[in-house]
Amino acid sequence: MSLIQRLISNLGTEENYALIQKIHGHFYYAKKINLINQAIETDIEAEKLMMLTLPTRLKKEGYECFIGDLIQVNPQNQTITEIIPRLSLMPRPKVANIDQALIIISVCEPAPEPEYLDRLLTHASLTLPDKPIICLTKVDLQKPAPEFINLYKSLGYKIIELSYLQPESLEELKTYLFNKVSVLAGQSGVGKSSLLTNLFPERAFKVGDVSKKSQKGTHTTRHTEMFEGRSGKNIFYILDTPGFSRLDAQVNLTEINSAKAFPEIAQSQEKCYFEDCKHLEENGCKINFSESRKASYQKLAQESIERESEQLESRKVKDAEDSTKKSSSVNINIPKLKSSDRSISRKKQKQSFNLNTEDSLNETENSEE
């Protein structure tokens, strides 16, 4: 069940729910949505998106809306009346309620980069509820390497071979998209815009060339938008966002060292010799990584170890600075001497001389004796 379905199934029979698909300035564009027999249905009559605003009262209370948010709407004044608590939120740019990632790689032009693919897979597996799907594009140009396909299939990933010359290759992909919100991820030039063009033929997506020199695409997605597709009665949503491919989410070692991120960890028959094996260079490590996956695992693990130790170091420096600041501003309570034991300042001496001239004179006289 997708996150949106889960949200809707808890809402009862109330109407006027909508899904935000686009945001421009202060305007939110959303489509009315119903849930019928566990399938998401949008209002077929309403071809256009509703243009809505978020009332100042809600903004003042700290409410924010993002693409992917399920909202309740007042159709009379075209305002958002409620934001249904989201089940997930992807940062930079913020997008809510995503179910799965479609990781797009091409068999050639550009050739797959296993480390980049493994990073995307790890990132998607750790942040989204459904297992990512690998889409292998440009299969008309070159046959995919069987070792590559077998490796990722053996780890439980779905691999779908696509070619924009064979639109029927999309049908298999669509069956995994229905009722879900999927985010596209992959480096430029691999065929994301071409895939969107095939999925949404009524819309014009900018397809770029692949540079001969860098083997990268020349067009990059700059803004985020959710596209709604249909196949018969079935609906699916695709998000095109630059955020997911940027991979700036920082995953820690415990997350990386998990079967969710690296299914090999669960598949190994024997347990490692050490309880807390990090699967780096330990003797007795039993994880059966392929060479390329081991390299990716080690790179990710090493990065997170370095990042964690940098963070620890900078926290230590900050704590030390804070405690120096505190100690310099502390009032040290020095006990006062009895007034008889205190040395008398010159000013006081003078004053006492002026005031008690006679006593002082006497004292002086006595001392001279």
Ligand code: GDP
């Ligand atoms: P994006 O940067 O990931 O959006 O990639 P594009 O969709 O812009 O495609 C980059 C280049 O690859 C363009 O020249 C496309 O025509 C080409 N391309 C995309 N998909 C396929 C495919 O399935 N087969 C072939 N032969 N070329 C493709």
